[in-house]
Amino acid sequence: MTHSLARLALAAFLAALGFLLPTLLGGSTLVYDTLVAIAIFAAMSYGLDVILSDLGEISLVHTAFFATGAYAAAILTVTYGFGAWTALAGAVLAALLLALVLGVITLRTREFAFSLVTYAAAVVCMNVASNWDFLGGSDGIVGIPPLDLSIGPIELTAGRSAEFWPFAYLLLLLTLYVVHRFRRSRLGQAALMVHMNPRLATMCGLDGNRIRLQVFLLSAVISAAAGWLYAFQRAYVGTDLFETYFLVLMLTGVILAGRRILLGPLLGTALLLSQKSFASLGAYGDKLVLGVVLVAVLCLCPRGLASLWPKVRGFTRRPAQSQSQSPAAADAAPTEIPAASTRHA
Amino acid sequence: MLSRRSVLAGLASAPLVPAFARAADPIKVGLIIPLSGGAGRQGQDVTHAVQGMAALINESGGVLGRPVEILVRDDESTPAIGVAKANELAAAGVAVVLEGWNSPVTLAMQSVLARAGILDITMISKADAILASASNPLAIRLNSANVQDAAIIAQYLGSKTRRARIVFVTENDAYGNGAQQGIEAEFKKAGLDYTIAQTLKFPFPQTDFRVEITSIRDAKPDYVISINANEGAGLPAFLQQYAQGQVGVPVICTVGTVGPSVIETTGKAANGLHSADIYFPETEPFASNPENKRFVAQMQKQFKTEPDKFMALGAASLQVWAKAAAKAGSLERKAVAGAIRGQEIPGTIFGTVRFEPNGQMQHRHFVFTVKDGKIVVES
Numbered sequence: 001m002t003h004s005l006a007r008l009a010l011a012a013f014l015a016a017l018g019f020l021l022p023t024l025l026g027g028s029t030l031v032y033d034t035l036v037a038i039a040i041f042a043a044m045s046y047g048l049d050v051i052l053s054d055l056g057e058i059s060l061v062h063t064a065f066f067a068t069g070a071y072a073a074a075i076l077t078v079t080y081g082f083g084a085w086t087a088l089a090g091a092v093l094a095a096l097l098l099a100l101v102l103g104v105i106t107l108r109t110r111e112f113a114f115s116l117v118t119y120a121a122a123v124v125c126m127n128v129a130s131n132w133d134f135l136g137g138s139d140g141i142v143g144i145p146p147l148d149l150s151i152g153p154i155e156l157t158a159g160r161s162a163e164f165w166p167f168a169y170l171l172l173l174l175t176l177y178v179v180h181r182f183r184r185s186r187l188g189q190a191a192l193m194v195h196m197n198p199r200l201a202t203m204c205g206l207d208g209n210r211i212r213l214q215v216f217l218l219s220a221v222i223s224a225a226a227g228w229l230y231a232f233q234r235a236y237v238g239t240d241l242f243e244t245y246f247l248v249l250m251l252t253g254v255i256l257a258g259r260r261i262l263l264g265p266l267l268g269t270a271l272l273l274s275q276k277s278f279a280s281l282g283a284y285g286d287k288l289v290l291g292v293v294l295v296a297v298l299c300l301c302p303r304g305l306a307s308l309w310p311k312v313r314g315f316t317r318r319p320a321q322s323q324s325q326s327p328a329a330a331d332a333a334p335t336e337i338p339a340a341s342t343r344h345a
Numbered sequence: 346m347l348s349r350r351s352v353l354a355g356l357a358s359a360p361l362v363p364a365f366a367r368a369a370d371p372i373k374v375g376l377i378i379p380l381s382g383g384a385g386r387q388g389q390d391v392t393h394a395v396q397g398m399a400a401l402i403n404e405s406g407g408v409l410g411r412p413v414e415i416l417v418r419d420d421e422s423t424p425a426i427g428v429a430k431a432n433e434l435a436a437a438g439v440a441v442v443l444e445g446w447n448s449p450v451t452l453a454m455q456s457v458l459a460r461a462g463i464l465d466i467t468m469i470s471k472a473d474a475i476l477a478s479a480s481n482p483l484a485i486r487l488n489s490a491n492v493q494d495a496a497i498i499a500q501y502l503g504s505k506t507r508r509a510r511i512v513f514v515t516e517n518d519a520y521g522n523g524a525q526q527g528i529e530a531e532f533k534k535a536g537l538d539y540t541i542a543q544t545l546k547f548p549f550p551q552t553d554f555r556v557e558i559t560s561i562r563d564a565k566p567d568y569v570i571s572i573n574a575n576e577g578a579g580l581p582a583f584l585q586q587y588a589q590g591q592v593g594v595p596v597i598c599t600v601g602t603v604g605p606s607v608i609e610t611t612g613k614a615a616n617g618l619h620s621a622d623i624y625f626p627e628t629e630p631f632a633s634n635p636e637n638k639r640f641v642a643q644m645q646k647q648f649k650t651e652p653d654k655f656m657a658l659g660a661a662s663l664q665v666w667a668k669a670a671a672k673a674g675s676l677e678r679k680a681v682a683g684a685i686r687g688q689e690i691p692g693t694i695f696g697t698v699r700f701e702p703n704g705q706m707q708h709r710h711f712v713f714t715v716k717d718g719k720i721v722v723e724s
């Protein structure tokens with residue numbers, strides 16, 4: 001009880017600290033812009049993270065869910081004049097509908113075939129958006145109003161990045177909470193079993209396809225919610241939302257820190273966007289850095305940068321341990337690392 | 346020892362020092378354009394042109410007595426990056442942003458800059474929505490509009506034949522689709538009996554057109570209209586592959602897509618193609634325009650290059666803004682926009698220019714053919 005209260009207090013402290021981060025970093029517009037982008041794109045990446053980490057599949061259609069959230073927000077506010085709350089409900093419903101259709105089609109396949117089919121689905125979605133006037137065609141939809149989530153007398157509006165920060169941060173926290181709860185839920189445990197040991201899952205009476213579809217729906221809603229907020233922040237949606245920029249951002253964000261780590265996509269996205277904002281080497285230089293980092297991570301630590309942590313910790317503790325432990329005990333310690341780290345491979 | 350009078354005098358004069366420093370501080374002008382990827386080379390040329398014009402403006406005393414400093418950012422032809430760079434420049438305190446090669450990037454940046462209260466001048470992007478967007482009621486664009494370009498293409502084709510089969514090879518985005526719609530509308534308006542034998546759409550980065558060229562040959566058209574703004578890679582690739590394919594049907598490129606850099610990259614394959622444009626540094630009325638002569642000399646002196654249309658538009662954007670700010674006596678967004686939209690501005694690279702009330706600059710078009718690797722202006 002005391003332990004869980006302490007953890008809750010620590011989480012609350014970290015959440016409050018995170019909220020104050022822009023101020024602690026100087027509070028410049030650039031800091032706010034970067035942190036708002038990190039929060040939104042990290043939330044977007046968690047949608048893919050759930051599929052990649054918990055179902056073990058690489059979905060290439062999650063840009064379509066992100067775009068669906070953004071397009072729903074744009075159409076409902078610009079074309080029909082609805083408010084941001086209705087737009088959020090519309091974004092969630094539209095993403096659920098699209099995920100249901102795509103899930104039924106794509107989740108029959110596995111691994112490489114799944115990736116290929118989801119990529120094809122993303123291309124189809126992009127072409128539909130480019131050529132359907134209802135979605136703005138190739139021009140996209142301009143003139144999305146500033147975010148207004150006011151409830152009665154409580155004014156909750158945002159136009160500029162500093163004003164967007166509380167909303168983007170809240171979205172990120174909610175996303176973290178949902179992913180955390182999901183992984184501890186019956187669905188999350190079942191998804192992991194379906195992924196890690198499908199035969200055992202079947203023997204336990206689990207319907208693999210149904211569980212995969214449920215996880216797919218959840219992941220679509222997460223990415224769509226991020227797209228909804230992004231539409232208000234950018235005030236314009238277009239077919240570029242389907243492009244590889246966002247897909248690469250999602251995939252790299254998830255892979256960089258490591259799979260099935262709650263803060264992984266956030267750290268990965270933060271690393272990528274911070275480099276671009278504060279230490280940019282120009283377009284070619286940034287792409288070179290991204291390529292080198294990706295190759296290095298995938299070749300040297302395929303389970304992500306976080307997998308280095310036990311080794312670093314072991315390295316820093318070794319001198320102290322070598323004084324207190326017997327040679328046998330010291331030799332035994334490293335063998336625990338791969339055993340622990342292969343748990344989710 | 347300090348006397349009370351000297352301390353008071355010091356305190357009284359203290360605010361004057363920073364005030365004087367502020368007056369001499371450079372005015373920051375943002376420039377957002379692709380510096381990498383397919384349009385990277387053209388973006389770098391435009392950057393040089395803007396920097397060249399900034400040097401000329403600074404030589405003449407700057408804007409409102411202050412020098413101009415250009416802050417350049419690469420949008421990588423990606424709207425999301427354009428938005429990030431627009432925010433970055435807003436944070437840097439720029440007075441104006443000159444932007445726009447790709448229409449989707451311009452559309453994405455417009456509202457961000459408008460919300461930040463920064464004047465946004467579109468140099469090149471052509472989508473109609475740029476001037477129609479409610480999110481930027483003070484839009485300004487220097488490049489010719491799709492509708493203006495469409496009229497000159499229809500006029501040129503109409504002078505050749507009144508009945509023909511046409512194939513469009515169209516970039517599938519805001520610019521390409523808008524341009525094609527405009528040309529088709531102008532065909533109807535001019536009463537031309539043209540059949541659209543086929544429309545072949547392709548994504549902006551595409552460089553392999555062999556499938557499309559086979560389809561063109563099968564469609565047996567009288568003219569091929571190419572709408573391809575990827576001047577750095579896609580258009581030269583198409584023209585080279587088209588020449589290799591020996592289709593033998595005349596190609597008309599949409600207005601402003603064939604600059605000297607395209608002809609140089611394309612080589613012999615560019616010979617025979619037709620297009621139209623709004624600026625030729627060595628042709629009248631530009632050749633005798635003192636402002637243009639000064640700009641051309643500056644480009645040759647500073648960068649050892651001859652400006653093309655895109656470079657002229659970039660430089661003219663800065664020049665128009667500087668003249669409007671001087672006329673308004675302010676750097677404030679609405680005041681400067683008011684001195685441009687619906688107004689006439691004399692003494693620019695393009696001579697005396699007129700802006701429509703919606704912010705669109707008016708142009709005169711010149712039709713040309715490429716012969717022996719050179720642009721030969723017909724009218």
